[in-house]
Amino acid sequence: MNWEFIGKYLPLYERAAVLTVKIGLIGIAFAILVGLLCAAIQYYKVPVARQIVAVYVEISRNTPLLVQLFFIYYGFPKIGIRLTPEVCGVIGLAFLGGSYMAEAFRSGLESIEPIQKESAISLGMNHRQTFQYVILPQAISVSVPAFVANVIFLLKETSVFSAISLMDLMFTAKDLIGLYYKTTESLFLLVVFYLIILLPVSILGTLLERRVRYAGFGD
Amino acid sequence: MPDLGIDVLFKGTNMLRLLGGLWVAARISLISIVISMPLGILVGALMTMKNKIVRAICRIYLEIIRIMPQLVLLFIVYFGTTRAMGWNLSGEVASVIVFTLWGTAEMADLVRGALISIPKHQYESAEALGLTKVQTYIYIIIPQTVRRLIPLSINLITRMIKTTSLVLMIGVVEMLKVAQQIIEANRMTSPNAAFGVFLVVFLLYFLVCWPISMLAKYLEKKWR
Numbered sequence: 283m284n285w286e287f288i289g290k291y292l293p294l295y296e297r298a299a300v301l302t303v304k305i306g307l308i309g310i311a312f313a314i315l316v317g318l319l320c321a322a323i324q325y326y327k328v329p330v331a332r333q334i335v336a337v338y339v340e341i342s343r344n345t346p347l348l349v350q351l352f353f354i355y356y357g358f359p360k361i362g363i364r365l366t367p368e369v370c371g372v373i374g375l376a377f378l379g380g381s382y383m384a385e386a387f388r389s390g391l392e393s394i395e396p397i398q399k400e401s402a403i404s405l406g407m408n409h410r411q412t413f414q415y416v417i418l419p420q421a422i423s424v425s426v427p428a429f430v431a432n433v434i435f436l437l438k439e440t441s442v443f444s445a446i447s448l449m450d451l452m453f454t455a456k457d458l459i460g461l462y463y464k465t466t467e468s469l470f471l472l473v474v475f476y477l478i479i480l481l482p483v484s485i486l487g488t489l490l491e492r493r494v495r496y497a498g499f500g501d
Numbered sequence: 502m503p504d505l506g507i508d509v510l511f512k513g514t515n516m517l518r519l520l521g522g523l524w525v526a527a528r529i530s531l532i533s534i535v536i537s538m539p540l541g542i543l544v545g546a547l548m549t550m551k552n553k554i555v556r557a558i559c560r561i562y563l564e565i566i567r568i569m570p571q572l573v574l575l576f577i578v579y580f581g582t583t584r585a586m587g588w589n590l591s592g593e594v595a596s597v598i599v600f601t602l603w604g605t606a607e608m609a610d611l612v613r614g615a616l617i618s619i620p621k622h623q624y625e626s627a628e629a630l631g632l633t634k635v636q637t638y639i640y641i642i643i644p645q646t647v648r649r650l651i652p653l654s655i656n657l658i659t660r661m662i663k664t665t666s667l668v669l670m671i672g673v674v675e676m677l678k679v680a681q682q683i684i685e686a687n688r689m690t691s692p693n694a695a696f697g698v699f700l701v702v703f704l705l706y707f708l709v710c711w712p713i714s715m716l717a718k719y720l721e722k723k724w725r
Binding site: 340341343344345346348349350352353356357358359360361434438439440441442444445452455456459465466469472473476477480481484 | 573
């Protein structure tokens with residue numbers, strides 16, 4: 283292990299890590315928005331839009347992110363849509379993550395028995411109150427494990443961005459391996475930086491899951 | 502409507518080559534699945550054992566494999582171990598190693614989840630009825646576990662197939678790489694081929710994974 287090398291190229295990895303996290307977070311934020319929208323459409327059974335969402339979910343869940351990115355990055359310019367790698371990354375992550383998030387939210391909402399809604403209405407709550415005080419808190423506590431798993435999954439998926447020439451952690455590692463043949467050091471830094479990004483999220487997720495498990499309704 | 506270059510695929514053996522690339526990816530995932538299923542069942546069963554040390558070792562293995570992106574694992578095995586150990590590993594062998602390790606971890610977690618989801622009273626009732634330990638497992642526990650497990654493991658297969666697209670990054674010539682080659686070769690005659698060819702790749706992945714995940718969904722509903 284050559285520590286001098288590690289010290290020298292640490293800033294390069296830092297920059298790459300910041301980029302990875304930035305695109306990851308923006309992509310996940312959009313994925314959550316898409317997911318909420320899709321889950322709402324499916325929950326309220328909006329005609330037509332519901333079928334479109336169903337098709338979108340199947341397409342997005344059954345294709346790899348790498349293929350989606352290639353299509354967006356190399357295919358779209360041919361029909362006149364030119365995008366920077368960063369924008370492609372965000373769009374790809376939102377497209378892939380949207381369906382995973384939608385499934386997480388939908389399963390949460392659907393796990394609430396109709397009796398909950400009926401009881402709330404018979405207690406004199408209006409629709410907004412029913413949703414806000416009865417349905418949503420229970421649905422959230424059911425969706426949290428899937429939600430956390432999705433966030434970690436999407437952060438891990440950002441590793442394929444190097445394929446569309448984004449200077450992320452993978453790209454940096456591969457570059458250094460190719461340039462200086464310092465494989466061990468480059469891979470060591472790569473693993474350390476991914477751990478720095480992913481471990482806190484994983485631990486926070488576990489804590490969050492424990493925190494919301496207060497609603498043991500039904501069993 | 503501009504020329505989108507799908508016709509490129511019908512020239513010569515291009516479509517066959519593309520499907521050959523798909524087969525490379527499918528072969529890697531098939532071999533990995535066949536090896537990792539029994540290993541995963543074994544590790545999963547070990548994780549429900551009372552021995553704390555065995556459980557801790559399995560847990561550590563599981564967490565290490567699952568927190569790293571698969572691409573990082575591929576890099577470590579393909580670039581890292583070959584440098585450290587001085588052996589020569591082809592990209593395909595490296596991918597099979599990585600996907601087997603990863604598949605085993607994921608499968609083990611599914612098996613563990615399925616096993617602990619069987620309520621304790623199932624074991625106790627079996628014992629009260631006078632069944633031996635072996636009988637309890639054969640007639641009571643395993644049939645219930647398998648029903649919960651099969652849809653989940655089918656889902657794991659689709660995830661495995663999707664993830665094999667990553668092997669492009671360690672130089673395995675699979676479908677995406679073949680697609681790039683075809684696009685490059687026809688750059689002059691069909692400049693827009695990138696759209697059509699990648700669209701076809703996209704659809705092919707969908708056509709492979711979609712029926713499998715539909716089957717998983719169907720079994721999950723049927724056996725609930």
